[in-house]
Amino acid sequence: MSNIKPSLAKGTRDFSPIEMVKRNYIYDTIKKVFRKYGYAEIQTPSMENLSTLTGKYGDEGDKLIFKILNSGDYLSKVNPELLESRNSNGMIASISEKALRYDLTVPFARYVVMHQNEITLPFKRFQVQPVWRADRPQKGRYREFYQCDVDVVGSESLLNEAEFVLIYQEALSNLGLSDFSIKINNRKILTGIAEIIGKPELIIDMTVAIDKLDKIGFEGVTKELLSKGFTDADIEVLKPVILLEGSNEEKLAQLKQVLASSEAGLKGISEIETVFNYVASLAGSELRAAMQLELDITLARGLNYYTGCIFEVKTNEVAMGSIGGGGRYDDLTGMFGLKGLTGVGVSFGADRIYDVLLELDLFPESASAGTKVLISNFDATAEAYALPLLQALRQAEISAELYPASAKLKKQMSYADDKHIPYVILIGSDEMESGLLTLKDMKSGVQEKLGIDAIIDMLTESAL
Amino acid sequence: MSNIKPSLAKGTRDFSPIEMVKRNYIYDTIKKVFRKYGYAEIQTPSMENLSTLTGKYGDEGDKLIFKILNSGDYLSKVNPELLESRNSNGMIASISEKALRYDLTVPFARYVVMHQNEITLPFKRFQVQPVWRADRPQKGRYREFYQCDVDVVGSESLLNEAEFVLIYQEALSNLGLSDFSIKINNRKILTGIAEIIGKPELIIDMTVAIDKLDKIGFEGVTKELLSKGFTDADIEVLKPVILLEGSNEEKLAQLKQVLASSEAGLKGISEIETVFNYVASLAGSELRAAMQLELDITLARGLNYYTGCIFEVKTNEVAMGSIGGGGRYDDLTGMFGLKGLTGVGVSFGADRIYDVLLELDLFPESASAGTKVLISNFDATAEAYALPLLQALRQAEISAELYPASAKLKKQMSYADDKHIPYVILIGSDEMESGLLTLKDMKSGVQEKLGIDAIIDMLTESAL
Numbered sequence: 001m002s003n004i005k006p007s008l009a010k011g012t013r014d015f016s017p018i019e020m021v022k023r024n025y026i027y028d029t030i031k032k033v034f035r036k037y038g039y040a041e042i043q044t045p046s047m048e049n050l051s052t053l054t055g056k057y058g059d060e061g062d063k064l065i066f067k068i069l070n071s072g073d074y075l076s077k078v079n080p081e082l083l084e085s086r087n088s089n090g091m092i093a094s095i096s097e098k099a100l101r102y103d104l105t106v107p108f109a110r111y112v113v114m115h116q117n118e119i120t121l122p123f124k125r126f127q128v129q130p131v132w133r134a135d136r137p138q139k140g141r142y143r144e145f146y147q148c149d150v151d152v153v154g155s156e157s158l159l160n161e162a163e164f165v166l167i168y169q170e171a172l173s174n175l176g177l178s179d180f181s182i183k184i185n186n187r188k189i190l191t192g193i194a195e196i197i198g199k200p201e202l203i204i205d206m207t208v209a210i211d212k213l214d215k216i217g218f219e220g221v222t223k224e225l226l227s228k229g230f231t232d233a234d235i236e237v238l239k240p241v242i243l244l245e246g247s248n249e250e251k252l253a254q255l256k257q258v259l260a261s262s263e264a265g266l267k268g269i270s271e272i273e274t275v276f277n278y279v280a281s282l283a284g285s286e287l288r289a290a291m292q293l294e295l296d297i298t299l300a301r302g303l304n305y306y307t308g309c310i311f312e313v314k315t316n317e318v319a320m321g322s323i324g325g326g327g328r329y330d331d332l333t334g335m336f337g338l339k340g341l342t343g344v345g346v347s348f349g350a351d352r353i354y355d356v357l358l359e360l361d362l363f364p365e366s367a368s369a370g371t372k373v374l375i376s377n378f379d380a381t382a383e384a385y386a387l388p389l390l391q392a393l394r395q396a397e398i399s400a401e402l403y404p405a406s407a408k409l410k411k412q413m414s415y416a417d418d419k420h421i422p423y424v425i426l427i428g429s430d431e432m433e434s435g436l437l438t439l440k441d442m443k444s445g446v447q448e449k450l451g452i453d454a455i456i457d458m459l460t461e462s463a464l
Numbered sequence: 465m466s467n468i469k470p471s472l473a474k475g476t477r478d479f480s481p482i483e484m485v486k487r488n489y490i491y492d493t494i495k496k497v498f499r500k501y502g503y504a505e506i507q508t509p510s511m512e513n514l515s516t517l518t519g520k521y522g523d524e525g526d527k528l529i530f531k532i533l534n535s536g537d538y539l540s541k542v543n544p545e546l547l548e549s550r551n552s553n554g555m556i557a558s559i560s561e562k563a564l565r566y567d568l569t570v571p572f573a574r575y576v577v578m579h580q581n582e583i584t585l586p587f588k589r590f591q592v593q594p595v596w597r598a599d600r601p602q603k604g605r606y607r608e609f610y611q612c613d614v615d616v617v618g619s620e621s622l623l624n625e626a627e628f629v630l631i632y633q634e635a636l637s638n639l640g641l642s643d644f645s646i647k648i649n650n651r652k653i654l655t656g657i658a659e660i661i662g663k664p665e666l667i668i669d670m671t672v673a674i675d676k677l678d679k680i681g682f683e684g685v686t687k688e689l690l691s692k693g694f695t696d697a698d699i700e701v702l703k704p705v706i707l708l709e710g711s712n713e714e715k716l717a718q719l720k721q722v723l724a725s726s727e728a729g730l731k732g733i734s735e736i737e738t739v740f741n742y743v744a745s746l747a748g749s750e751l752r753a754a755m756q757l758e759l760d761i762t763l764a765r766g767l768n769y770y771t772g773c774i775f776e777v778k779t780n781e782v783a784m785g786s787i788g789g790g791g792r793y794d795d796l797t798g799m800f801g802l803k804g805l806t807g808v809g810v811s812f813g814a815d816r817i818y819d820v821l822l823e824l825d826l827f828p829e830s831a832s833a834g835t836k837v838l839i840s841n842f843d844a845t846a847e848a849y850a851l852p853l854l855q856a857l858r859q860a861e862i863s864a865e866l867y868p869a870s871a872k873l874k875k876q877m878s879y880a881d882d883k884h885i886p887y888v889i890l891i892g893s894d895e896m897e898s899g900l901l902t903l904k905d906m907k908s909g910v911q912e913k914l915g916i917d918a919i920i921d922m923l924t925e926s927a928l
Contacts, residue, residue: 006574006800009511009562014575016582017504017589024505036858038835038865040481040883041488045608046510046564046594047473047530066511067533069560071598075552083547088539096533098473100510110470111478118480120882122868125481130510134535144509157868159847166855281851336470371502383623387745391630394500401502404586404621418584419504 011135011143018420021370022363026175026350027128027148033171034126034150037163042125044107050092050099056106056335064134066143067096100132104149105345106335112153113336121154121341128350140351151345153332158271161309161328162278164346168313168324169283169291175353176362179316180323181292185299186272187306187327189255192265193241193297196258197234206230207300210242214298218243241297248276248295255297271309292316305329311346318356323349370399372459373423373439374416377403382427389425389437389452396456416442423459475599475607482884485834486827490639490814491592491612497635498590498614501627506589508571510596514556514563520570520799528598530607531560564596568613569809570799576617577800585618585805592814604819615809617796622735625773625792626742628810632777632788633747633755639817640826643780644787645756649763650736651770651791653719656729657705657761660722661698670694671764674706678762682707705761712740712759719761735772756780769793775810782820787813834863836923837887838880841867846891853889853901853916860920880906887923 008014015023031041053065075083078094101107104127112123128148135141150167152160168182194203205228209221216224221242222235230238241258244251252269259265272295280288301310308328315323326346333341357363373393375386386402393400401421403412409426416424426438426447436449439458450458472478479487495505517529539547542558565571568591576587592612599605614631616624632646658667669692673685680688685706686699694702705722708715716733723729736759744752765774772792779787790810797805821827837857839850850866857864865885867876873890880888890902890911900913903922914922 006516006577007513008578009509009513012509012511014509014579015507016579017506020505020507035834036861036863038838038863040834041484042481043479043484045473045476045478046596047476047608049471049473052470063535066535068564069531069533069556071527071530073552075550075555078550083550086539086542086547088537091539092533100532113470114472115478115480120879122879124865132510144511152868155868159866159868278851281848282855284852284855370499370504374502384745387742388748391746391748397500399500399502401588402623404616404619404623415584 009143011137011141013142013144017370022354022357023350025363026353026357027146029174030148030171030348030350031126031128033167033174036170037124037167039124039126039150039152042108042111042127043129044101044104044111044127046101046130047098048101048107048110050096052110053099053102053106057102061102065102066100066132066134067092068098068100070095070097101129102133103131104129104147104347105151105332108149108151109333109336112341113333113338116338122152122160123154124150124152126150140355142351146350148348148350149345150347151326151332151343153341153343155344156342158274158309159278160344161271161275161311162282164311164326164344165275165279165291165293166282168311168346169287171348172313172323172353175357176360176364177315177317177356179292181294181314181316183294183296183299183312183314184272184275185296185310186268186308187310188264188268188271188308189259189297190268190300192259192262192268193238195262195264197230197237199230199234202229206238210238210298211300213242244297248293251295251297268308275309301325301327307331308344315356318359320352320356321349323352323356371401371419371421372399373401373425373455374412374419374421375400375402375425376409376412376427377406378409378428379406382432385432386425386427392452393456393459396460398456398459413442422462425455473607475601475605477606477608481834486818486821487814489827490817490821491610493638494612494635494812494814495590495592497631497638500634501588501631503588503590503614503616506572506575506591507593508565508568508575508591510565510594511562512565512571512574514560516574517563517566517570521566525566529566530564530596530598531556532562532564534559534561565593566597567595568593568611568811569615569796572613572615573797574800576805577797577802580802586616586624587618588614588616590614604815606815610814612812612814613809614811615790615796615807617805617807619808620806622738622773623742624808625735625739625775626746628775628790628808629739629743629755629757630746632775632810633751635812636777636787636817639821640824640828641779641781641820643756645758645778645780647758647760647763647776647778648736648739649760649774650732650772651774652728652732652735652772653723653761654732654764656723656726656732657702659726659728661694661701663694663698666693670702674702674762675764677706708761712757715759715761732772739773765789765791771795772808779820782823784816784820785813787816787820835865835883835885836863837865837889837919838876838883838885839864839866839889840873840876840891841870842873842892843870846870846896849896850889850891856916857920857923860924862920862923877906886926889919 050067054062074095078091082090130144130146132144137143165182172180190207194200194206209224213221225235244254255269299310299312306327307330310327311325312322313324324346328344330342332343375390377383390400390402422442424440424442426440431437436451438447439450439455440447514531518526538559542555546554594608594610596608601607629646636644654667654671658664658670673688677685689699708718719733763774763776770791771794774791775789776786777788788810792808794806796807839854841847854864854866886906888904888906890904895901900915902911903914903919904911
């Protein structure tokens with residue numbers, strides 16, 4: 001056994017007990033909402049066949065996939081020429097059959113295709129698992145991080161889109177966020193805009209430029225559009241669309257005029273209207289009024305992928321990128337040979353949500369998460385006295401510990417403090433004689449003498 | 465995008481919704497008990513530096529570690545001689561810096577050493593995460609599987625050992641198992657036995673042979689011992705130990721006589737007695753009587769690792785290997801340069817427990833796990849009528865779905881059936897007129913006409 005100073009692999013993290021309580025709080029809150037909307041959890045393996053992943057994320061993505069070295073004599077089948085020319089890239093397929101999951105979408109598509117005879121459509125699933133990317137690590141970007149995806153395949157209904165709006169609203173509200181925007185757009189509207197300008201082939205350049213409005217302003221967008229082959233006349237047509245203002249209804253009314261001659265554009269508008277109507281019916285007037293659901297024509301996201309509605313969620317309380325997003329894709333499983341299955345889904349950026357809740361101090365105290373009460377241990381007699389009490393507490397479903405050795409009061413108190421244990425039961429000779437134990441509230445410092453039953457009642461109540 | 469028929473990487477599994485509900489039930493039940501005993505969750509990264517893992521699991525283990533290929537031009541730094549000679553093994557260190565977690569113990573030791581200034585001793589942690597091994601896949605053995613470990617470091621108290629006995633007892637009982645044995649032994653007793661025979665150097669051979677008593681009987685054990693260098697006289701001394709019978713107290717009494725001259729042996733006996741006393745005090749007489757806690761001198765486990773008490777748990781209801789095990793190790797963190805930190809821990813074999821519960825039909829119906837009620841959808845009018853009802857159900861924390869398109873009754877019913885949804889609300893023109901909805905119990909087939917409030921009350925009650 002070597003005696004090295006250990007370190008973490010670059011871009012990875014340990015999660016301490018206190019971080020795990022917070023992370024679990026986020027996942028549990030979100031999963032509970034997913035379940036309430038009829039979504040069921042699945043898990044796929046961390047390792048997929050490399051061939052399942054290759055070619056799904058573009059050339060850049062392929063490079064960021066972590067490949068797993070074959071076991072045994074992995075060089076035995078390598079073409080000698082590749083070996084001699086030190087062709088790292090060319091050799092990969094010969095020495096690596098497996099790779100780590102890069103996202104949850106491709107494995108989900110594989111799952112649907114492989115299990116198509118077992119699952120009933122529409123299939124509503126959520127998945128919360130880590131993914132791995134060989135990105136250069138930097139602040140807030142890790143090589144291992146969790147994705148939190150919820151998707152339905154096999155249903156064209158826009159009710160699904162509306163329910164995702166409600167899922168965002170409910171999950172983020174339940175996490176304590178009060179000021180966040182759910183932005184919605186439709187890829188068909190963007191197609192329509194490119195059509196009426198007469199430059200459908202430039203749709204990607206157009207949306208990439210429009211997407212930057214927030215950062216570079218209208219002037220910047222204009223400059224970029226001109227450099228990509230748009231004319232001043234095109235920009236005149238685009239201007240009212242890019243600078244669209246007012247309520248969702250006002251925006252839609254304006255868009256209907258601009259896009260009157262585009263079938264795709266009108267379809268996109270109609271889809272957005274249907275989603276808005278579903279949201280209004282589901283949410284009721286009060287909740288709908290409280291929601292910040294905004295049509296945002298500058299919202300682009302991964303355009304080569306999405307085909308219908310697209311979503312993005314931003315908090316307005318902290319400077320932070322989007323904390324969620326997603327959309328409709330008409331052909332999820334085509335990459336594995338199962339054509340024509342439509343899907344729509346969104347995801348939550350759990351790591352960013354973690355940072356937001358931390359900054360806004362929104363994590364609850366979650367007293368129930370850790371040990372609720374520590375019993376002191378001053379000598380063998382007190383320890384023996386404490387053992388049945390310890391189990392009585394646990395039988396009442398109270399998380400309890402006995403300090404596992406006789407030690408000085410100070411040491412035991414600092415153990416309780418460090419572990420954020422809210423109560424300590426002190427047992428000395430007085431307590432053993434009277435049966436009244438000293439219960440110390442570690443926050444207020446207040447001490448009370450109580451019997452074990454009264455303590456159990458109190459600690460049970462304080463958990464409610 | 466290639467158009468291949470997708471498959472799973474060898475030795476890995478997808479978990480469907482119905483499997484996830486069962487798996488979560490097991491993990492949640494076990495974790496709840498861990499927390500009640502004061503253990504807190506941590507997580508470590510899936511990838512560790514290869515140097516952190518190498519040399520910790522023996523030569524065979526090293527081969528079974530999944531190595532991750534370095535990104536980019538991974539061949540650039542490889543020694544030309546290694547490349548020319550196709551030295552797969554020799555090249556690993558040059559082309560792979562990282563590897564997948566092989567167990568939870570070594571990462572935990574690394575965690576303790578790296579975080580030694582933040583954590584308070586004794587440090588009680590549990591960890592439930594997947595591990596990966598490049599084993600040949602076979603029935604019940606996977607390349608990705610979950611471990612479920614609970615350990616404490618920095619406490620010598622045998623109270624910890626006793627609490628692990630109670631944790632096993634409580635967690636397995638909560639899972640519905642009623643007939644299982646918690647076997648305990650102590651490595652010092654085995655040391656003592658080897659000492660009194662005068663062959664301490666043969667302790668490994670001795671325990672490996674004794675460990676097989678169940679399978680090959682006393683005659684087989686004798687044969688193996690003779691072949692390993694033990695004499696007939698040695699076996700005469702060993703015989704009463706190997707064939708030790710009676711209650712724990714009777715066994716201990718006999719062992720005390722046999723091991724009277726071995727300091728280590730007596731220490732081992734005394735440790736076991738202390739654990740038994742702690743268990744008796746904690747459990748109370750009724751629970752203690754119901755427990756099958758057995759001193760089993762043939763229990764060996766990984767002897768080069770453990771130094772004190774060792775545990776193994778077996779169910780007596782199904783033919784299955786051990787469903788849990790663990791023990792005390794005096795030097796957990798020495799491999800990373802932090803000496804003298806004692807640890808004790810156990811683990812649950814969650815995959816085997818899954819198979820046992822399945823075979824014994826012990827999984828609860830967990831009605832609350834999936835969608836509780838489906839609202840039918842026959843046309844646009846009924847759908848519009850249903851939307852506020854759908855949200856009313858969800859506001860009452862009832863997991864509910866509206867079938868997302870107008871469809872035939874049969875199709876919607878089979879959707880509910882396939883998804884194990886216990887109730888369906890049928891909405892036709894009668895229902896819309898009267899406000900009394902038809903609630904169908906999918907199990908009994910019984911239909912009732914009820915208002916939405918009554919339905920909410922009923923479904924809320926049925927979740928209790």
